[in-house]
Amino acid sequence: MARWEPDARGRLWRAAVDLFVEQGYEATTTAQIAQRAGLTRTTLFRLFPDKREILFQGQDALVGSAVEAIGQVPPGAPPVRALAAALAAMAGAHPSDRDGSRRLTALIAASPELSERAGAKRVALAAALQDALRERLGGARRAGLLADVGVRAYYDGFDTWIDADEDRPLTACVQEELDRCAHALRDVLGRRPVGAGD
Numbered sequence: 001m002a003r004w005e006p007d008a009r010g011r012l013w014r015a016a017v018d019l020f021v022e023q024g025y026e027a028t029t030t031a032q033i034a035q036r037a038g039l040t041r042t043t044l045f046r047l048f049p050d051k052r053e054i055l056f057q058g059q060d061a062l063v064g065s066a067v068e069a070i071g072q073v074p075p076g077a078p079p080v081r082a083l084a085a086a087l088a089a090m091a092g093a094h095p096s097d098r099d100g101s102r103r104l105t106a107l108i109a110a111s112p113e114l115s116e117r118a119g120a121k122r123v124a125l126a127a128a129l130q131d132a133l134r135e136r137l138g139g140a141r142r143a144g145l146l147a148d149v150g151v152r153a154y155y156d157g158f159d160t161w162i163d164a165d166e167d168r169p170l171t172a173c174v175q176e177e178l179d180r181c182a183h184a185l186r187d188v189l190g191r192r193p194v195g196a197g198d
Helices: 008-023 030-037 039-046 051-055 060-071 078-091 098-110 112-137 140-163 172-190
Strands: none
Touching: 008 039, 008 051, 008 098, 030 039, 030 051, 030 098, 039 098, 051 060, 051 098, 060 078, 060 098, 078 112, 078 140, 078 172, 098 112, 098 140, 112 140
């Protein structure tokens, strides 16, 4: 086997998803994943600490693209524009393989361990967005609110994308969800004073 293998990360991801679907997450070993991918276990562990992280390998790129996009929005632009830029960058960085995303979503839903890791990813994404937005806005409260709205819009848009029959880009689904969230906030906060009884 060659020492350098092209697209080792992608091959491991595809092999892991296939095996997890076929025999379950818990029953699948790292040796089986490496063998299915045509790689060694040494290569697998050089790239990932465990089999779970194979599935979440894009997290750093996702966060990095969001933070970079926020930094590129001109100073003085409305805060929601910075958030929209971050979400568009995240959606653009996500693989366009909708069938693979559907399979991965089902695997995560079926495994408590993977669900816990997915929750940690969501928290990390919100924290990264909040930190990047706080530098622009100068306050943690506004940045935190925007980050929470952004994460909701991203994940709701992702769910819409994987459930859709038509071939719509993820970026469009996420932008629509952000628009819906912004409309809902205006609707709720505009009807009665903040702090009024429910």
